[in-house]
Amino acid sequence: MKAVRVAANSSYNNKYGTFPHKDWLGRPYGSKAVAKKGGGWVLLLAPTPELWTAVLRHRTQILYVADISMVVSMLELRPGAVVLESGTGSGSLTHSLARAVAPTGHVWTFEFHEQRAQMAAKEFEENGLGGMVTVTQRDIEEGGFPEDMHGRADGVFLDLPKPYKVVPSAARCIRADGMFCSFSPCIEQVHRTAEALNANGFRDIRTMEILVRQHEVSRQLLLTDLDNPPAGPTKKQQRQAQAAAQRAAKRQKTAGGEGAAVAAAAAEEGTAAAAVGEGGAEGGAAAAAAAGGSSKPQEQAEQQGEQQQSGPQQAQQAQQQQRQVVHKPVPFGRGHTGYLTFARRVAA
Amino acid sequence: MKAVRVAANSSYNNKYGTFPHKDWLGRPYGSKAVAKKGGGWVLLLAPTPELWTAVLRHRTQILYVADISMVVSMLELRPGAVVLESGTGSGSLTHSLARAVAPTGHVWTFEFHEQRAQMAAKEFEENGLGGMVTVTQRDIEEGGFPEDMHGRADGVFLDLPKPYKVVPSAARCIRADGMFCSFSPCIEQVHRTAEALNANGFRDIRTMEILVRQHEVSRQLLLTDLDNPPAGPTKKQQRQAQAAAQRAAKRQKTAGGEGAAVAAAAAEEGTAAAAVGEGGAEGGAAAAAAAGGSSKPQEQAEQQGEQQQSGPQQAQQAQQQQRQVVHKPVPFGRGHTGYLTFARRVAA
Amino acid sequence: MAAAAAAVAAPAAPGPVVREGDTVIWDVNGDKQALVAVDGRSRVKLGTAFFSAAPLLGCPYGSMFTLSADGSTLERTQYTPLPDWDLPDDKPDFNTRTNDKLVQNDANQTLSAAEIEAMKASGAAGADIVAALAANSATFAAKTEFSQEKYKKKKAKKYIQIATVRRPTGATVAEAYFANSPAKTNYLRADTLALLLTLANVGAHARVLVVESCGGLVSAAALERTGGGVSPGSGVASAWAGGPTAKKPSLEIWRSFNFSQQQRAGLRFAPLSTLLEEARQAQQAAQQAGNGQQQDGQRQPQEAVQQDGPAAAGDAAEPMQQDGQPHGSEQQQQAEQPPGREDAQQQTAGGAAAAGGPRPPFDSCILAAPGISPLALVQHVLPLLAPSASLAVYSPWAQPLAEALDALRGQGQVANLALSEAWWRELQVLPLRTHPTMNMNHGGGYILSATVLAHR
């Protein structure tokens, strides 16, 4: 998955072929675009904050969908709200904050690191968020939020090494009944932050973790007749199943790294398009399924292989084995992203 | 579920009837015993450490099966091993430690609280562990393990408020390459313990959590024809499903509190028997299924009810709905038991 | 600490206040929440009795109330920092109490029940009673710090009754229902709701289709995120299965959200069959209009979108292009509503706002009706969804979603198929007592998410 900025005179190249952007213009999002030569194709998807998070350039550790969802929900953001963020980092959360407060609200986001602040500002502008997001280079831990933010924020979000230093400034910025959130990987930071919140006019202090576990879906043949196993020995099937699992795991890994794609915003003539997934003629649905586990065509091929191998015993085999759709968690995933600490500003 | 000590002249009473123990003598474990009058019954199960854990009297917070499994496994216990435990608490873990080191090993368990130590010693004796478990009243945090334990332990387990104070003593007791484990609810205790372990000749210091989630299994009718829903309106089914879910949740709760039963050891003539589950004539399998979720007869009755209600449209309904076995985690469970911190004694 | 405590006094800038007719969440001790519409006559429960809610009017949301000294009325109380943090956390050995000699016996309280009643009658604050109970407990001093904490909390719940007035939002309403009457929202957990809204890409410009059996919670939370009438044509269509004659299910939770009339206008209720008919009609109209640009300002149904120009393609990108030009003005939108439509009829009771809300195609879809086969429901609503729309399906059971994923995979209708499960846990963070909460909810359910592809 890749973010592509569409320009009429530009083209996108990958191992599956060359895709002139002008072929994309005017086509609806969600379409498949075919390469100039060969059968390679890409899917053109509309950018969303979630897809952007999957393709953006990591300048720092970023927040992912589960934490983002909780932050937006528990900060009680809605169109028109004003939210302060520090630091901007890679801008992953910023996109979701902007979606939540658009079109009449505003995200004031602060980043200590100069280069990062500039890169983020450029991306927000390019992604059409320029009017709703303001990036400022500032050392929030030392200087707090600017005084002109006092009393203006419906919510404040901190992702800083020492959030507890910023709590008094946050208390001055957040209106009565407004929400505070801090994201910290280590419990010691959380501890100091909670203590500072309790002492600075916050209540309902809650610390939580949210993790998302992805499940992979597959079809399995389970042996049911234990005295008369099918022609293909169980052991061989197990090896196949293991090999399939390893392939699936590999796909899963690549899905994170280079899998299906997205993104990109307004280019010439106000047009926007994006590419999700890429595939050669032979690898049909691979890209489309990259985020969904294994790809169906491949699996069907495997199944056909099995059936051909068992040949005439097919009917008998049906009695000896049971085909079942099953799911299980993908083996490796995130074990921790950070602790989310929320608190509500005490009413006057 | 209840632990019952069998004696030829005794009897067990509950709301389902009177069960004279002499009817139980000579019957195999796993049998159903019927009440003197009426159709009430109990299941007689052999005691195991897991069933004992489910019925024992809580004198303190106890360890449950997942933590117990990790402790026994990571302490690398096996028949013949010597293990030190402090404190004894309710003796839940002690039973599993004894199973692991039996018949030639030994569990030396220490309890600060006098009354608890006495009660635990009595239970171990009654459950046939007398020869393998020695309970001693002692303040381990202040005095450490007795000197005659030095160099004798293959493993040490601590469940104390200040385990870090005991680390130097544990280091003297554990042989080279032997294992240490501490169970602590709070991370601050873990922190100090890990620091002490690092300074006192331990390596491979690992802190972990293990939680077990129970799943409940049910059959659901899922609507498949959205234009022509079956006679019984979806809403009604939803209400029924909700009511069923509430009943299941209630059963789940009672299963923890007063559900099926177990236990008890040698009585007269070396006989041992135990009661698991109790049921009246009308509540057939309820007790047997208490630990497994909903009880089948009840569910079947509900299903029959549904089918009767739809009457002649039954065949049509099969096309409109899909019956499916599904599972989901029981909604409420343990969120934390404690942190397990393991460490290996450095070789000489 | 002293300096920090002083900061408490610094007042916050004013926030929203409780107005006549507002629904509030009346949260007693964080244990029990009730949704109450506040006016001069309504009453709220504190302890075992009901009291006039009049004192709430005009107070800022977040205000705390307790009983007046004479126990007859509610009065505002000031928040003070929790004492939990006054314990020194740099002395590792402060919790030297142990339970070594404690004998299990409940007769250790020297304060009699009559004495406690007398304290209450004389208007003693709950906190004073708890302190007296601890001081008169023969075993309190011998308890471990952990047990002391537990003891005080238990007593505090019994004798201190403080209620907080909370503003209803997607998060607070979801948590209130889940804690107090979860069956009404079909056990939908707040984090799962938050994930559904994110995965379905709900924002101000979204045209959201919701099919739910969660009492309207999902529709209301989605409407809150779209801001209601903020963007013309955006909003939420809350639909149900069962053909044109099916009865509308109960979806009234939106009434608790204090939506303005304008916001409420972004919400419509309709059977799925009506929406499908609208999509068919719009498609026919588009086909009659040919392949050129549409002139009538009507929203493009999906088939038209496929042959439409860049502006149509821009629709789905709106969430990130907040300054793009939305199609159609609000008046046109309203003019489109045929009078006497089914959903308008069904909104008569209490539906003050005129029927508005989005028409197909939708660019965002949340399905949270676990009693319907997810595969059947997804295939049923696909004709209503715009290409590149974001789709999120909730079920408490993984298996029906897994089978739907299996069936949809590789069919070219959707991409980015994923089956996710959230694991949500809270922690207690206190000096020397930091750990995850001992109980947690394991039942967050499962979410199938996908991106809709253009029809081939």
Next chain:
Amino acid sequence: MAAAAAAVAAPAAPGPVVREGDTVIWDVNGDKQALVAVDGRSRVKLGTAFFSAAPLLGCPYGSMFTLSADGSTLERTQYTPLPDWDLPDDKPDFNTRTNDKLVQNDANQTLSAAEIEAMKASGAAGADIVAALAANSATFAAKTEFSQEKYKKKKAKKYIQIATVRRPTGATVAEAYFANSPAKTNYLRADTLALLLTLANVGAHARVLVVESCGGLVSAAALERTGGGVSPGSGVASAWAGGPTAKKPSLEIWRSFNFSQQQRAGLRFAPLSTLLEEARQAQQAAQQAGNGQQQDGQRQPQEAVQQDGPAAAGDAAEPMQQDGQPHGSEQQQQAEQPPGREDAQQQTAGGAAAAGGPRPPFDSCILAAPGISPLALVQHVLPLLAPSASLAVYSPWAQPLAEALDALRGQGQVANLALSEAWWRELQVLPLRTHPTMNMNHGGGYILSATVLAHR
């Protein structure tokens, strides 16, 4: 700290040592584990080269090895406490470094590759190289404490090679396979294995039936728990499906456990069909012997147990009645083995011990062969299980177990049915850096557990 550090010097009492022929786990930096049978000729890998394992012989398990100064041989190294804890954790502001001016650029290392090689050639310890790299990094000082840690860890893994010699146990072997070649043990996680052993009530007196597709790991771990020949008649029967002619699957992991000959004698391999035939024969014999007490010392098949006296009922209680009288002596046990039995034939290669191991009925059963329908397998083995036996079934997928539970519920064959899932997570505990590890394994699988009831 000083006093505590002194305690390190206090030597531990001696533990087990590596003997000729032992299999050890050769653990390099905690990253890579290999199972190696150690004798005078075997070689182990450190870094990129192989070295003679001879220096391991006679060393205590837990010993650590590194390369000698000339890089030609392994030599023991002493453990020193980790420096992570030397940081003062009472100064909240010690991590004042921030990444504010850090420009992304990899050319910040002033130490050249040649200089690093020279250090290595001169025999510098890996720790010295890492320290030099940090000191010569232009950006190291500007990094946050978090990033500094990451940097040092990365470099340490590259330049410090320390191997630990670990004793194979159920826990260490399971973790080694899972980390290095999980397919060989069918992805069975160590915590799941531990739970299976507990839920199946495996202990010294248990007669355990195992059906697995985990390479023999489950059978070996169960044998370790029974202690092998500790209790006559106890032990593990590792069986497989497919009728009498089915080929024995690979179950050789027991060879890594350094079992004694006596322990090994407690393990037998047999097709399920053989065990079922044994159970049938024993039942017939019991029926011929009538309802009275059996005289021949043979183990009672399950049907006999039902009509047997108190002593038979005592069997299943053995795990908690360790001083009860087991049935039959070891000699009788061995005499029962018919010569040339199928499992004995298949053990010729490397199976030094005589074929022993338990016969039906079994009072403990672990099924860890997810390729077989759990329901079909449970029903297939039920005739082999004694009343009140503990049963635990593993699968990576919940659905087949859920369907088995649904089918078994209320049938009177088993009680205490439960479907469980373990959630296992490690934490990093360090000053100001305490948090769960950033990555975890989500795939512990599911366990169906139950207690077998007497046949009606």
